[in-house]
Amino acid sequence: QVQLVESGGGLVQAGGSLRLSCAASGRVLSDFIMGWYRQAPGKQRELVARIRSGGTTTYADSVKGRFTISRDNPKNTMYLQMNSLKPEDTAVYYCNTISPLTERPGQAWGQGTQVTVSS
Numbered sequence: 764q765v766q767l768v769e770s771g772g773g774l775v776q777a778g779g780s781l782r783l784s785c786a787a788s789g790r791v792l793s794d795f796i797m798g799w800y801r802q803a804p805g806k807q808r809e810l811v812a813r814i815r816s817g818g819t820t821t822y823a824d825s826v827k828g829r830f831t832i833s834r835d836n837p838k839n840t841m842y843l844q845m846n847s848l849k850p851e852d853t854a855v856y857y858c859n860t861i862s863p864l865t866e867r868p869g870q871a872w873g874q875g876t877q878v879t880v881s882s
Contacts, residue, residue, distance in 0.1 A: 765790040765871050767858050772876030779848050783876060785841040785858035793836045796861040799843045800868065801854035801878075809854075810868075812843060813861060826852075848880045 771783040783799070796815050802808040812832035813821045820832050831844040841858055856876050860869035 765795075765860060765869070767871060767873040769856060769858055769873045769876040772856060772878045774879045774881065775848055777849055777880055777882050779880070780844070780846045781848065781878060783843040783845065783856055783858075783878075785843075785873070787839050787841070791836075792834060792839050792841060796863055797832075797834070797841050798859060798861045798868065799830075799832060799841075800857045800859060801852075802857070802875075803851075803854040806854075808857075810861075811856075814841070845878070848878075850880045850882045852878060853880050854878060 766788045768786045769783060771781060773781060775781055793816055796813065798813045799811050800808050801811055809823065811823045811826050812830055814832045814834055822830060829847045833842045856878055857872055859872060
């Protein structure tokens, strides 16, 4: 069973940058489709970025061109580089596996990391 620990969030002004990390243990990340999710107050959880075992990536339209998902296989760690941040990016960010059969996230949610963007 995979364990996931998110870190790197914080408070930043609009236009600034943050780099989130997702450290995994118990399984090898490169064997899975992985994603970054976010949930803002009063809103549903949203998948913002995905990376497949072969390294291909996809992004939600709201973050495309600003966010970059990547993976460091020797460190078994996934990252989300967030540039040109906007107030609407404010949310708790989570990483998780994505089922290749259902496209739903796994049950092993971490604690998340808070990102707050001020105007």
